[in-house]
Amino acid sequence: MKNFTWLFRFLVPYKDRLALAVLLGFLAIAANVGLMGTSGYLIAAAALHPSTILLLWVPIVGVRFFGIARSVFRYLERLASHDLTFRILAQVRVWFYDRLERLQRTLLQQHRSSDVLAAAVTDVESLQNLYLNVVAPPLVAILVGLLSVILIARYSTLAGVLFGVCYGISGGLVPWLSLRLGERAGVTQVSARTELQAQLGDALAGMTELLVDGRTEAYLARLEEKQKQLTTALRQRNTIVSVSAGTFVFITNASLWLTLFLLIPLVRVQHVPGVEVPSLLFIVLASFEAVMPLPAAMQALSETKAAAKRIRKFVQSDEAAADGTVEFSGGHTETVGAVGVLGRLTKQPPPVLEVQDLRVRYSPDEPEALRGIHLRLQPRERMAVVGESGSGKSTLIHALLRLCPYEGHVFADGVDTSCFDDEKVRNLFSVVTQDAFLFHVSVADNLRLAKPGASLEELRQAVGTAQALDLMDKLTFGFETVVGEGGTRFSGGERQRLALARAILRDAPILLLDEPTRGLDAVTEMRFLEALWRAAKDRSVLYITHRLIGLEHMDTILVMQNGQIVEQGTYHELAMRPDSLFFQMLQLERNQLNIATNA
Numbered sequence: 401m402k403n404f405t406w407l408f409r410f411l412v413p414y415k416d417r418l419a420l421a422v423l424l425g426f427l428a429i430a431a432n433v434g435l436m437g438t439s440g441y442l443i444a445a446a447a448l449h450p451s452t453i454l455l456l457w458v459p460i461v462g463v464r465f466f467g468i469a470r471s472v473f474r475y476l477e478r479l480a481s482h483d484l485t486f487r488i489l490a491q492v493r494v495w496f497y498d499r500l501e502r503l504q505r506t507l508l509q510q511h512r513s514s515d516v517l518a519a520a521v522t523d524v525e526s527l528q529n530l531y532l533n534v535v536a537p538p539l540v541a542i543l544v545g546l547l548s549v550i551l552i553a554r555y556s557t558l559a560g561v562l563f564g565v566c567y568g569i570s571g572g573l574v575p576w577l578s579l580r581l582g583e584r585a586g587v588t589q590v591s592a593r594t595e596l597q598a599q600l601g602d603a604l605a606g607m608t609e610l611l612v613d614g615r616t617e618a619y620l621a622r623l624e625e626k627q628k629q630l631t632t633a634l635r636q637r638n639t640i641v642s643v644s645a646g647t648f649v650f651i652t653n654a655s656l657w658l659t660l661f662l663l664i665p666l667v668r669v670q671h672v673p674g675v676e677v678p679s680l681l682f683i684v685l686a687s688f689e690a691v692m693p694l695p696a697a698m699q700a701l702s703e704t705k706a707a708a709k710r711i712r713k714f715v716q717s718d719e720a721a722a723d724g725t726v727e728f729s730g731g732h733t734e735t736v737g738a739v740g741v742l743g744r745l746t747k748q749p750p751p752v753l754e755v756q757d758l759r760v761r762y763s764p765d766e767p768e769a770l771r772g773i774h775l776r777l778q779p780r781e782r783m784a785v786v787g788e789s790g791s792g793k794s795t796l797i798h799a800l801l802r803l804c805p806y807e808g809h810v811f812a813d814g815v816d817t818s819c820f821d822d823e824k825v826r827n828l829f830s831v832v833t834q835d836a837f838l839f840h841v842s843v844a845d846n847l848r849l850a851k852p853g854a855s856l857e858e859l860r861q862a863v864g865t866a867q868a869l870d871l872m873d874k875l876t877f878g879f880e881t882v883v884g885e886g887g888t889r890f891s892g893g894e895r896q897r898l899a900l901a902r903a904i905l906r907d908a909p910i911l912l913l914d915e916p917t918r919g920l921d922a923v924t925e926m927r928f929l930e931a932l933w934r935a936a937k938d939r940s941v942l943y944i945t946h947r948l949i950g951l952e953h954m955d956t957i958l959v960m961q962n963g964q965i966v967e968q969g970t971y972h973e974l975a976m977r978p979d980s981l982f983f984q985m986l987q988l989e990r991n992q993l994n995i996a997t998n999a
């Protein structure tokens with residue numbers, strides 16, 4: 401039930417459109433009822449009193465009117481209902497993406513990315529049933545049922561009541577039963593399908609490993625097993641749909657015969673005009689059109705429910721996010737001071753970035769990943785952050801970018817950024833990470849992510865500063881070259897230089913670098929770093945690295961351990977202190993280098 405309450409929240413803003421679509425759906429079927437009723441009357445009148453055929457102009461006009469009205473209302477109803485559905489889907493997608501953006505780090509730790517993708521695409525798609533199959537048909541069926549019961553009861557109350565009962569059974573009981581019976585199959589179908597997609601995604605991504613390890617057969621067997629589950633669930637659901645469709649036809653015919661038997665005697669006893677009886681029978685038949693979609697549609701209900709459950713599961717790891725906010729220390733309210741600081745950022749020197757008592761805990765039962773970090777990054781200062789693996793370096797960057805919830809305060813030029821919204825905070829930073837992602841679009845489009853509308857000249861300048869112009873010149877299609885999935889068209893070093901060009905183009909005052917040279921060979925690393933320092937000339941830099949050699953030209957070095965800054969100073973200050981952690985790490989690195997050189 402919770403899942404439906406959650407889903408209905410998306411309908412609330414569109415209640416007017418919903419009412420219009422339901423009204424149009426009702427009018428379309430009511431016009432059909434009218435068409436069948438007048439047609440029945442016309443045929444009966446023509447058969448019983450052929451001489452009066454020319455006097456039947458009213459029903460003849462009625463047939464034309466209802467015939468045209470039916471098509472017009474059906475067209476308008478499709479238009480309105482699909483417009484409504486796509487609006488709801490768009491809203492759900494934005495909602496879901498918003499959550500992904502806020503929770504991206506913890507989310508991808510808890511779920512496979514292919515699961516998230518399946519939820520974002522397939523499950524959200526399943527929600528289109530919400531209006532088309534779950535909400536509208538029952539409402540339309542109720543309105544049509546009431547109309548028909550009133551029409552029939554005018555001739556015979558008993559016939560009206562019996563019609564109502566048959567209508568209720570085929571529109572209520574049969575769909576409910578098929579829903580209950582199909583529920584489990586619906587859940588299995590959704591989960592087997594998404595699991596199958598996820599496994600296929602994994603198999604494609606890890607094709608090399610599977611081939612090399614000789615695991616393809618075993619993996620294929622797992623896929624086949626999932627496919628079997630999916631087929632069984634589909635078969636069960638189709639059986640239920642077929643049985644309920646057969647029951648529906650049976651009840652419709654039973655209702656028709658019952659009405660006929662009850663009305664025939666009335667022609668004699670109550671002087672009901674005989675020509676009106678066929679008309680009523682046609683009305684009975686036409687009314688059932690409204691309940692016809694219910695059994696199959698209710699099957700979709702379980703699918704929708706399962707999809708809604710899966711989507712919600714992704715965000716339940718952070719209940720606060722479900723209410724629309726992820727709590728960062730201090731809350732977000734815009735202030736004049738905040739606008740002032742950001743307004744100056746691009747024109748003026750970078751702001752003084754100050755971090756006070758920054759704390760991050762990924763989950764309540766885990767220790768803090770950051771335990772009270774204090775730092776002050778002066779304009780144009782180059783600050784390196786080093787430390788053993790798991791000491792919290794990347795978490796520091798994630799907290800600064802608000803990619804994970806934190807406690808503590810971050811100030812830009814003395815203004816507490818808790819009063820900035822996420823976008824304003826992120827506007828302070830350009831980022832290059834160790835595995836910068838390139839989207840499967842052209843180089844130009846990848847670069848323009850950082851600055852939409854950037855001219856070709858601006859792209860060339862950024863790429864030039866990132867020392868990747870020669871790379872562009874080598875490409876037949878230059879900036880229009882499509883980079884391949886994840887940027888596979890380029891080598892690791894080339895990808896990093898393009899990522900740097902993107903960061904340069906972004907023109908934010910503070911550059912955050914999270915081991916951007918990891919995995920690069922020494923020559924490529926040197927070229928990359930040269931480009932980097934040239935690009936960083938007018939910016940402040942927070943540079944996370946494992947490699948200590950070459951940090952001589954940094955202004956400050958912070959050494960982290962267990963989520964805390966344990967040492968701070970210049971390269972020479974730290975390297976001269978044999979008791980410092982930095983000194984020991986430096987010795988270790990030199991020894992490794994010597995071993996590698998001697999080998």
Ligand SMILES: Nc1ncnc2c1ncn2[C@@H]1O[C@H](COP(=O)(O)OP(=O)(O)OP(=O)(O)O)[C@@H](O)[C@H]1O
Binds near residue numbers: 769788794
């Ligand atoms: N999404 C997460 N959920 C839970 N714990 C996490 C998450 N990301 C990191 N951690 C934990 O937080 C701590 C700090 O991780 P972090 O990635 O910041 O370290 P790091 O210094 O950048 O390590 P490395 O140099 O290996 O990249 C580690 O103990 C890690 O296991």
